[in-house]
Amino acid sequence: MMDEKLWFVEQSNYKAYENPKYETVFTLANGYRGLRGWLEFSNYGFPGNLIAGVFDKADSQTTELVNCPNPLVFNIYTENEKLDIDRCVVLDFARKLNMKEGILYSEIKLKTQKGKIIKIASERFVSRSNVHRWGIRYTITPINYSGKLFIENIIDGSITNNEFEPIKKVKHLDVKKGYDLDTGIAIKVVTKDKGIEIVEGTVVRGIGDILQNRKYGVFGEKVREIYEMRVKEGKDYTIEKYGVTYTSRDTDKDPYYLLEEDIKSYLEKGLEKELNLHRDKWKELWDKIDIKIKGDKKAQTGIRFNLFQLSSSAYEKDDRISIAAKGLHGEGYKGHVFWDTEIYMLPFFIYTNPEVAKTLLMYRYNTIDGARKNARENGYEGAQFPWEAADDGTEVTPKWGVDYDGNPVRIWTGDEEFHISSDIAFGVWEYYRTTKDKDFMMNYGIEIVLDTSKFWSSRVEYNEEFDRYEINMVIGPDEFHEHVNNNVYTNYLAKWNIKKGIELAKWLKKEDTNIYEKLLNKLDISEDDINKWREIESKIYIPKDEKSKLIEQFEGYFKLKDITIKEYDENGMPKWPDMEGCKLGETQLIKQPDVVMLMLVLGDEFDLETKKENYEYYEKRTMHKSSLSPSMYSIMGLTVGDTKNAYRYFMKTVLTDLEDNQGNAGLGLHAASTGGSWQCAVFGFGGLYVDKDECLSLKPWIPEKWEELSFKINWRGAILDIAITQEDIRVNSTDNVKIKVFDKEYFVEPNKDLTIKALAYNN
Amino acid sequence: MMDEKLWFVEQSNYKAYENPKYETVFTLANGYRGLRGWLEFSNYGFPGNLIAGVFDKADSQTTELVNCPNPLVFNIYTENEKLDIDRCVVLDFARKLNMKEGILYSEIKLKTQKGKIIKIASERFVSRSNVHRWGIRYTITPINYSGKLFIENIIDGSITNNEFEPIKKVKHLDVKKGYDLDTGIAIKVVTKDKGIEIVEGTVVRGIGDILQNRKYGVFGEKVREIYEMRVKEGKDYTIEKYGVTYTSRDTDKDPYYLLEEDIKSYLEKGLEKELNLHRDKWKELWDKIDIKIKGDKKAQTGIRFNLFQLSSSAYEKDDRISIAAKGLHGEGYKGHVFWDTEIYMLPFFIYTNPEVAKTLLMYRYNTIDGARKNARENGYEGAQFPWEAADDGTEVTPKWGVDYDGNPVRIWTGDEEFHISSDIAFGVWEYYRTTKDKDFMMNYGIEIVLDTSKFWSSRVEYNEEFDRYEINMVIGPDEFHEHVNNNVYTNYLAKWNIKKGIELAKWLKKEDTNIYEKLLNKLDISEDDINKWREIESKIYIPKDEKSKLIEQFEGYFKLKDITIKEYDENGMPKWPDMEGCKLGETQLIKQPDVVMLMLVLGDEFDLETKKENYEYYEKRTMHKSSLSPSMYSIMGLTVGDTKNAYRYFMKTVLTDLEDNQGNAGLGLHAASTGGSWQCAVFGFGGLYVDKDECLSLKPWIPEKWEELSFKINWRGAILDIAITQEDIRVNSTDNVKIKVFDKEYFVEPNKDLTIKALAYNN
DSSP states (O other): HHHTTTTTEEEEEEOGGHHHHHHHHOEEESSEEEEOOOOTOOSOOOOOEEHHHEEEESSSSSOOEOOBBBOOOEEEEETTEEEOGSSSEEEEEEEEEEEEEEEEEEEEEEEEETTOOOEEEEEEEEEETTTEEEEEEOOOOOOOSSSEEEEEEEEEEOOOOOOTTTOOOOOEEEEEEEEOOSSSSEEEEEETTTTEEEEEEEEEEEEESEEEEEEEEETEEEEEEEEEEETTOOEEEEEEEEEEEGGGOOSSHHHHHHHHHHHHHHHHOOHEEEEEEEEHHHHHHHHHEEEEEEEEEHHHHHHHHHHHHHHOOOOOOOTTTOOOOTSSSSSSGOOOEEEEEEIIIHHHHHHHOOOHHHHHHHHHHHHHHHHHHHHHTOOOOOOOOSSOOOOOSSOOOOOEOTTTSEEEEOOOHHHHHHHHHHHHHHHHHHHHHHHHOOHHHHIIIIHHHHHHHHHHHHEEETTTTTEEEEEEOOSSSSSTSSSBOOOOHHHHHHHHHHHHHHHHHHHHHHHHHHHHHHHHHHHHHHHHHHHHHHHHHHTTTOOSSSSSSSSSSSGGGGGOOOOOOOOOOSSSSSSSOOOTTTOOOGOOOSSOOOOHHHHHHGGGGSHHHHHHHHHHHHHTTTTSSSTTHHHHHHHHHHTOOTTTTTTHHHHHHHHHTTTTSSSGGGOOOHHHHHHHHHHHIIISSEEHHHHHHHEEOOOOOOOTOOEEEEEEETTTEEEEEEEEESSEEEEEESOOOOOOEEEEEEEBBBTTTTEESSSSTTT | HHHHHHTTTEEEEEOGGEEEEEEEEETOOOEEEEEOOOOTTTOSSSSEEEEEEEOOOTTTOEEEEOOOOOOEEEEEEETEEEGGGGEEEEEEEEEEEEETTTTEEEEEEEOTSSSSSEEEEEEEEEEESSSTTTEEEEEEEEEEEEEEEEEEEEEEETOOOOOSSGGOOOOOEEEEEEEOOSEEEEEEEETTTOEEEEEEEEEEEESSSSOEEEEEEEEEEEEEEEEEEETTHHHEEEEEEEEEEEEGGOSSSHHHHHHHHHHHHHHHHHHHHHHHHHHHHHHHHHHHHHHEEEOOOOHHHHHHHHHHEEEEEETTTTTTTTOTTTTTTGGGGGOEEEEEIIIIIIIHHHHHHHHHHHHHHHHHHHHHHHHHHHHHHOOSOOOOSSSSSSSSSOOOOEEEETTTSSSSOOOOOHHHHHHHHHHHHHHHHHHHHHHHHHHHHHIIHHHHHHHHHHHHHOOOOOEEETEEOOOOOOOOSSSSSSSSSSHHHHHHHHHHHHHHHOOOOOOHHHHHHHHHHHHHHHHTTHHHHHHHHHHHTTTBOBBBBBSSSOOSSTTTTSSSSSOOOBBOOOOOOOOOOOOTTTOGBBBOSSSSSHHHHHHHHGGSSSOOHHHHHHHHHHTTOOOOTTTHHHHHHHHHHHHHHHOHHHHHHHHHHHTTTTTTTTSSSGGGOHHHHHHHHHIIIIIIIIIIEOOOOEEEEEOOOOTTTTTTEEEEETTTEEEEEEEESHHHHHHEEOOOEEEETTTTEEEBBBOOEEEEESSSSSO
């Protein structure tokens, strides 16, 4: 029972202003779509029905993920008084996300203005079994009266994007048609630019003949049916709501036909049947992804929340889509895909669900033509992946934003944050290194690595004076500094990218000359070119401090005003130091790890002392003004033996959305942070890494209060079950695996526990 | 200053659930349209933009007045936080309807969730000078912050009818087009059945260059523009909102052209100019209509409210429309016109503004073809006016309603409440008697009287046994009893109607044989027919008690279970007596005056004893379950010398909407009650009546606490100013007038006060 509680995220107090946050936290998604945890009985909040891949620009500054018609509208009227939580006395309020089963439970008891008390319990799910389906079961109990209720089922096509920023409100959908499914309703909308058709259908069904006198109607952009109910005091009335969604992305025919058919069979089999299939899927999933932290309930629930929502964001059957920075959980960042996916989220999938990881990379492969277009347009060669990506690989970063005072500011990331291309190439490599999926690498992955290599070789600028290649006018991961030259993260990864390109070309030539030649032909790369790459990568400039192991974030960084963090807030997060009249970009303060990030991504390229020295230097200068920041400092801290901050950074990461510690959870999931949470647990506390010899290695450390940390990973097809306690490390595997623990080699035999006792890793 | 207060209706406390009531109370109307006093900053309530004559059926049970696009939407965002009174702390709240000037003032100070305090003052008016125009002046003051505001101006075409009764929600409008007036916005909608086009346009204009970065857009059925404002703490920012409306009822061309032109000139001249013209019109109006009650502030404000809203409901320039039972103040009774207009409201206009009275009667004349159609369809002859009327005189009473338990009940009034036809004929006569407008009577009025006479002569049934004419299966004014035979009100007025028809036919023949013959020809009435009418009217059965002067409400009424009222509630209104197991229709309890009504309408047909006896009998049996009831008992009480209840019934009438004592003020004005209020004051306390010799007569009585009651009336072109105090009666006139005061004749010379002292009328 106690254990069950560790599967729940709970809200026990209703405050209207918290609705947007809980909409994100209680989003139910299945990778195909996300339904924000919108509360049907409140006017306040931002309903979100986000279907992966449905992008549109219309009057927006740039293309964005479309907020589709809201099918959740479900109004209850006692007599003619609308049940509105914000006008009622809230007698009871509880919402619980059961992460184990992927079900959002709620139980609300309200007293209306007219004194009627009504209880509404509900279970909501978005099916992982059939991604087009979702459902809700309502149980309505009139506590202190008998009489008439009306039940109004609406699909609201009037929805717009950016409701939360009214001046930017954009309408992407035209309503084409309302359908009377009798019973049930459906709507067909079409996006303005690309003509993507979306059909949403819902059917409400009363258990027993309780829904009467149905009326159907189309009200402008809303389709509705309304029913009468005669209710008796104290009796429970159950209504099932069935939802089905299709879009023209799913079919060449009219998606309405698919909807009609699917809704029919859904109704025939019933809600409980789908709910069971859905539960089974989550059971399968949890068996792969769960991380157990014994002795720390908050961490346990927290990490599960991150795993739950990250898993909910992926759909392995559609390789035209990826995971957006805000998941399918909100409109923030316009549903765009960033480096967050490859660098923060991908490792989770690589190690737990490689099928999904492959799909995410295939999305990049499938959008590489857009990346090529970007390169051409910017005067480069090869494939330049966009800093922000939507559905076709072209750059969709908005050019303008506003600062805190509301002044317009030019956004330069789309022009200058080049490192995304090597981040993707790295993702390809990391996937391959872990899975050894040769088919993927030969047919798809290598094309990404080679074409990004080609891009970099055209992007670098030769500096004759120093006989070196430079990459100027860039933004590194730390976005406080724009237009910088030779950002070390960018340069190092560009160098790595080209090197990996050369290495893989050689490999492919050996593996399959035919494919090799075809590919070089396709990419218009000659062997001369590859030789030229060798020269370039060897001469790419990496700024370093001459007297120490300190790496200079970019050329001239050390000459900036050296302001360091002196004070921390009650959560242990840095307070802004006195800027001494400087602008941010004139100081050494950084937003998030940059050099440290590099040392995490390419861990085996740097020795421990270098890591330590740089960690210590940069940690004092990092403001953590990105949710991508704390997790990485946690991992690096554990790597270099600075365990004092690791737990705090970990919890900060894990609770990003649950405690809304970035203040913008309402806009969607901090998806990078969910991936960061997993990395913190597995790469940080678990100390898992792949060494230079591609051997899986562990150097774990767990906080004193943790009794046990355990997780599973998929290493080249073998499922390893790893448990770390204060006394030992246990490894179980489905296959023979060689593993290093604190640099010592072990061989794990199938289904035989390897236990390593009395470790020196504890403090 | 004190006196000024008597011109205000005030709301000083904000409670969301009271919004609908205040929307009605604060409606601003000019007869062309009514704009409900919708509060822009709340989600709760029922906006109403009701344009007289715009009727449509669509999916409604019967044709109804269409709720037109809401042009009042005006959202303010502090940063991106919408100013929503229901989410704010309400620091100050005051709304005041200045009835003298026809301006709704409001001053609201709110603290947002984020702690921003903002004050919004506004003045709203609906012009009486140019009925197409309305306007608002907002003054916005950020009290404790500087920063950014957004101002969102929207016209909402998604509005539907019957929002307050969701199962009956009906959409009447299709949005045809949004217009970018740059600056300003407009919308064109069209009604579903009749294709009436409505265009609404609004322009917001900042005083000083305060509105910036305008964005225009159409969002489905909503047209909007949004502006940015940079505001400074403590500074006032003034924004004027200009509104203009036209419909295809106003023009043969595209109404948009009229709007475009009108909005241009409106903007050129400015808001203040229109406001001044509007104020002037109200000044003119009040000079005619005001009733002064000194010594009783509540009565003074109350009576003015009734005069204000009744005057606001009429538009003398459009004789295709009349005044609905709920005015232009709400959707209640579907914007239909009942006998309320002729019997309750018309006297006010006849005596203060005969031009309007004529227009109201011309509406009946213009819809007489519909009345003829009703008669034909029901198997009768002549003109049968509809119990409920919309735009063409055909019967539009819904056939079905619901009882308190929500069970469907057949509504019989449209089938059986025949007295409306003679009520209208009576209105014609009353207008003529007071104005001597011969032109109207000869060309229009008489046609109504003759064709309703013809109707009645076909409607009566001859009873051979008793050699009498009966009218069976009817509903009288008391709607508790349906399907009754020989309702005395119905029979008596039918008799009167035919008699008046005969009399007027004779008169017309003498006045203008040509018109007379043409008319008889047109109506297919022969002189033989008229002779037959004579026989009919003389034999119409009037049920009476044999042993007393008591009139039996209908045949068999006295045999019903005689339950009388025993207890009264805290407002002095009857409580339901023990029904002793009977159904309502099986008892002598009545909803509202019926016999008493008859004795008021045809006052000179009954002697004082008859009135007294019947008043006393029926008063004990009247439940006042209609807002049409108390006023009539007040007048009759004063007539028969029972002054004890008169004031209470008067105040009940006057405060019907202000105190919402019928519990449904939210659905619209109780317009009959506004007319009843005037009648109570003038016919009741003023004791004004026209005697058998058509001499204007006065028998006033005023309550002890009233220092003076004074009012003006128009009697055959002479404006009489009548003041009644505890000591004397003063009459002033613009012309020579003969007048009786307590049955004694006086001659009033122009502009010379006639003062009659030391009266015996006080108790």
